[in-house]
Amino acid sequence: MSDSTSLSDLSADVVIVGSGVVGGMIADQMVQAGRSVIVLEAGMRRPRGEFVEKWRDMSFFNRRHSDFQGLYPQSPKAPAPLYFPPNNYVGLSGPDGSAYQQGYLRIVGGTTWHWAASCWRHLPEDFQMKSLFGVGRDWPISYDDLEPYYQRAEEEMGVSGPHDPHLQSPDRRSKPYPRDMIPFGYGDRRVSEILNPHGFNVVPIPQGRSIQPYGDRPGCCGNNNCQPICPIGAMYNGIQHIERAEARGARIIAEAVVYSADTDENNNITAVHWYDSQHNSHRVTGKAFVFACNGIETPRLLLLAANSRNPNGLANSSDQVGRNMMDHSGIHATFLASEPLWFGRGPAQSSCIVGARNGDFRARYSANKMILNNISRVAPATEQALALGLSGQALDDEIRRRAACGVDLSISLEPLPDPANRLTISKTRKDPMGLGCPDIHYDVGDYVRNGTQAAVDQIHQISALLGGQELEINTKFNANNHIMGGAIMGKDPKDSVTNGECRAHDHANLWLPGGATMPSASVVNTTLSMAALGLRAADSIKRFFA
DSSP: OOTTSOOTTEEEEEEEEOOSHHHHHHHHHHHHTTOOEEEEOSSBOOOHHHHHHHHHTOOHHHHHTTOOSTTSOOOTTSOOOOBTTBOOSSEEESTTGGGGOOOOOOBTTOGGGGOOOBOOOOOGGGGBHHHHHSSSOBOSSOHHHHHHHHHHHHHHHTOBOOSSGGGOSSOOOSSOOSBOOOOOOHHHHHHHHHHGGGTOOEEEOOBSOOSSOBTTBOOOOOOSOTTTOOTTSOSOOTHHHHHHHHHTTOEEESSOEEEEEEEOTTOOEEEEEEEOTTOOEEEEEEEEEEEOSOTTHHHHHHHHTOBTTBTTOTTOTTSOTTOSOBOOOEEEEEEEOSSOOOOOSSSSEEEEEOTTSSSGGGGTSOOEEEEEEOSOSHHHHHHHHHHTTOOHHHHHHHHHHHHHHEEEEEEEEOOOOOTTSEEEEEEEEEOTTSOEEEEEEOOOOHHHHHHHHHHHHHHHHHHHHTTOEEEEEEEEEEOOSOOBOTTOBOSOTTSOSBOTTSBBSSOTTEEOOSGGGOSOOOSSOSHHHHHHHHHHHHHHHHHHHO
16 A cells, blocks of 8 residues: 555554564564554655665764764654764663764664674573573563574575584574575684684674575675665565565554654553654554564653553553663774785674673673674774884785784673663653653663773783784773663563563563564574564564464
8 A cells, every 4th residue: 555545544463563573573464464554654764775885985083983874864743862973862861871882773664774684593591581591680581482483584695604513503493594604714713813712712603695696685795784675685674575565565654753642441552653754643443552663762652652551651551661771882903913804795793703702600790702803904903004104115014914803892881770771751851743752861881891801801811812902992881782671571560561472461462573572682683582582572573473
């Protein structure tokens, strides 16, 4: 159905708010199950080709400094937190407020338009942090409960990962990856040869791309431009499931900013209200509702939608909506190895050091993972060589040496859920629709700070093993856009927002799938876990209609 159809008297079996990877997968599942579906997306919808052209025209400065948002138009009525230029859509406070400066997209297809396509599973231990290590919270479900959905998500996304169990993290699987791992480049192989005998455990990153075609997608040809957009479309992103769902009959409405909801005497959701781009209000009724907006926008919407039956916000009888905000606080390191490694051929991220991902130490301090960034080192090498005042052949030679020997590590640390890390609605700052902007108070906590020192010690060891020179470690925490915790799941409705199916305790027909429900962060990218939770929620919705 097209957006030109009348916007009055809208109704569907399933109403989904948010068109990213989770909303798109659920929409596709529900239309295949024979249900009518409406997807409401606050952001704009533009064709992929437009983004590719903008990428080709991007300035050197923006490329060099990782402008992953600039290709994608922001709706004037639905802002998102930006880096180029920065804005104050999200108000940050607390000891580590700057560590929570997220950079997501509000656009049809969601933020996976510009991700690295890393598709990690949580470890089994990550689901039992309280039971095994005495910290954080346990999930109300186990790894084995989610494992079939991990498998389905990998198949939906066309994930490539190692068939060799010794290279898997974790290695508990019901089936092989849909595609074998993307082969290591020379740098990945050489670093693993040097580091693995010392227990650092360099493994391939499971990725939402392959070197062979997968469905309608071509094979990856190693452009090394996965972010801000794959120029040939080899990488999975959420728009693919949105387009599949639309082709099967789902209706996608862009620039639809949902701001409130109606509830009946049983506290079921009966309708949501939304503004169009002209600030006209509309209403859509449904039988089942899904808020899959992301880990910030979902709790924000729940709080905005407070009504007489739910004065503290939807799904918030526990007072946990907006609490327990998490992200993988990151640090960064670079150095020059003593031999050429030639990172920069193939996907932007290909291998990862996971030796410190698990262990008894997690009772005392956070785990970590260290990505061996495979983004070309030519740009930073050029800046460094120019700063030395070189010219002519000497400049060319120095650029080549630094590009060949440069090593770039992104280190992710594992936060614990803390109710004091909280999203609230600003009383003073409003978006263009007049809706309160999100405020977030954030403190990484001593668990992460203690883990940072362990990570720094490991970086020194890695640099020494690779003959490192000019080692620079930046321990100022940065955000990784892996937003978790604002609608946390649990067994007890008194201290959680949803159950293990992402179904709200307070509303029998509302699901909140995605990162917001995750009770533990692990150290790995959240997208595959979000997709798996979305597919599990879709099965729950199917049973609701049975």
